[in-house]
Amino acid sequence: MEHNKWKTFLGICIINILLILVWAYLNWPSDYTSMPLYNKLKIPEVIHSITPIKDSQHFMVSAFIDHRLDGTIRVISIIDRHHLQPLYCIYCTIEHCKAVETDVWIHSDHFGFPFHVSDVICKGEHLEDATDVFISTKSSLDNEPHEYLPIQNRVMSETFKFNFTVCISNLFGDYNNVLQFAQTIEMYKLLGVQRVVIYNTSCGPGLDKLLKHYEWEGIVEIVPWQIDKFVSPSPGWNFKKSKGDIHYYGQLTTLNECIYRHMYQSKYVLLNDIDEIIMPYQYANLPSLMKNLQAEHPNVGVFLIENHIFPKTQFEDSGRFKRLEWRNISGINIMEHIYREPDRNDVFNPTKLIVNPRMVEQISVHSSLKNFGETYHVPFDVCRIVHVRVPLQGHLTKEQLAVDKKVWEFEQDLVPNVDKALERSGLLRPNS
Template sequence: MDHNKWKRSLGICIIILYMVVVLMWACRNWHPDYTSMPLFNKQKISEALHSITPIKDSHHFMVSAFIDHRLDGTIRVISIIDRHNLQPLYCVYCTFEHDCKTAETDVRIHSDHFGFPFHVSDVICKGKHLQNATRVLISTKTSLDNENHQYLPIQNRVVSETFMFNFTVCISNLFGDYNNVLQYAQTIEMYKLLGVQRVVIYNTSCGPDLENLLKHYEREGIVEIVPWPIDKFLNPSPGWNFKEHKGDIHYYGQLTTLNECIYRHMYQSKYVLLNDIDEIIVPYKYANLPSLMKNLQAEHPNVGVFLIENHIFPKTQFEVSGRFKRPEWRNISGINIMEHIYREPDRKNVFNPTKMIVNPRMVEQTSVHSSLKNFGETYHVPFDVCRIVHVRVPLQGHLTKEQLAVDKKVWDFEQELVPNVDKALEGSGLLRPYS
């Protein structure tokens, strides 16, 4: 073979080898496109883009889906079910290989519906090889037509023993154009100082200033905003008492969001705090949440639900010196929690509601003030160890200032809290010059 022919042959071999390498790389990195591949009955998969997805031909809704490794790897679909219009429901679940199957379900309506017709429920899929599924939908039929169907991506497919966050706060719904900016900023900055890395907020609606603040915190990475357009699907109640407040679902779906948040962060966060935004779970015996939980968990290793007492700080009673009546915050809407240091006393014959710090991997169902189903024990944390600072309208409005207890715990954080709140308000474009 002459020299030129040898060079041509070598060049062709190099080109062929290059094409083989490129082809192998492409195959290795290729993932199936679920929006264009046919199913066993030729419908297409499209992932649900909203946090609330109607179940076709029913009054019910899907919210999110998870593998529950504690229950033999079954699929749990957190849903909103019309209790008065129950019907057979089926799971259609699909794998990476595009193999789709239909399974029967077990619908578990949570017990604390407070009389409302729609309530959070677990739709449990009963089938084989569920742990290999990647998408699921709830259907009223055993087979699907050729139309597009919105599937939920299945989360928590892999168990993790290391967590992105140590502490996540799950805040139930924002609604009614709520615009309590200053208290929101102070609460989030307090939680950051206490050791929280993530605050999850389910947002139906809020005021324009609060929206700017939340966008600032979202950019910063501390806040995760979950759109919650419950009012586009149901007539949500603004309260918890069906006879008094009416509506389709309790408190804008508060119980749905709390349960959803636990599962959403089951393998992302070591602990989850379940409370409202005007409530701050504050350690009193320890400097912060990490030291609190390190000691509580060591003393109570089998506990997965820690109940924290709620204590009211009336927003109608102001600290007399005006020390924190700062002119910088004069134009900021909302409550200044640092001005309210007077705490209502306990009433022996009245139930003192609690909120919770939970190990999410030990909770199956939760209500607002306690867990409904959990895999471990429950512990009521003593008042002197940790309590909730809850600045709101008084429950014992007849009491004078002298009859209230002085509780300045929030002032312990003054040195860092005040400038951090200012910085957040500046970053949101809300801190205006004062004269």
């Protein structure tokens, strides 16, 4: 008797399942323009930072809600300017998925390269409720699997995890300037930086060890940037000289991506190269610098900082910082290079930037292309960039260069901190 009851119950369950399947088949949307979430195909997890857009020459990188533009979806993308075509946003909320038209905003400073950073703007209402999106060449949904990007910045915040974040692009060509990198990170820590973001295509073995240490420590965030797997990146900025598909390994894409990634994580974002230090000269650190600059210029969201060259070919005479402990560490010792090239009347000093990311829409290497506030050129004597590299005025003698010992002011903390970082990375033996 009990056995027959179970058979009857099981039969009823099977009949109900069949009825549900028949109902789902009859009610499945034929045009896929608006599909309930429970009918959506499973979203594959995106584990890389560059995703090809199917049936196109383009790529999507990351997606964000832009609350400054009425909550629209902005997808940071790499667009082939020579093969433009209509693109559509396929976005999903917790209830449904939908296809909408887009505007494609190609940034103006492409330097002649065919591939360039662009904003794909999804056109529609109530997009702020979306959780995932992908860019399609089709105007409707289909039943094929797609790689959706998670939409970031869905919630605005007035409190920030970090006060200062440095965005550095890009590591490539097996870059292995270990000592200068360690000195730069430790200097930034002393100046008040809590996060340094690295977009890594390739680096040398020594720097790889150091990066892993800093990542474990928590100050460095490494973003894999395998741009060379998709296009032929240029190692330079001038298309006529360097050729390639995209400017400087996609530098402008990473800088813009970094700003949006940290828009509600960091109060300020510094944008500069790996061998540059944005150095306050009239203030002890970055917090005191920006507190005063922002008080004096409350409507400014972009602060331009002049770049100044310290030739790596000129060494200070005493040998004070030619330390035996660092003799086997690859790279430049910035503390040995205290001579700065003078300004030239007929040459404009390029700038790098400190920005309020919530006031920036599009950024370039040396300036902001679109921003919601004002721009201020910070005077040379208030803050400037210490940039130790090959000289630009190589004909000048040491006597014709200016002496600038600013980094020496940090000797007491900087030197032992660099030693500790190198030791913990396995690059320097204790008491060597």
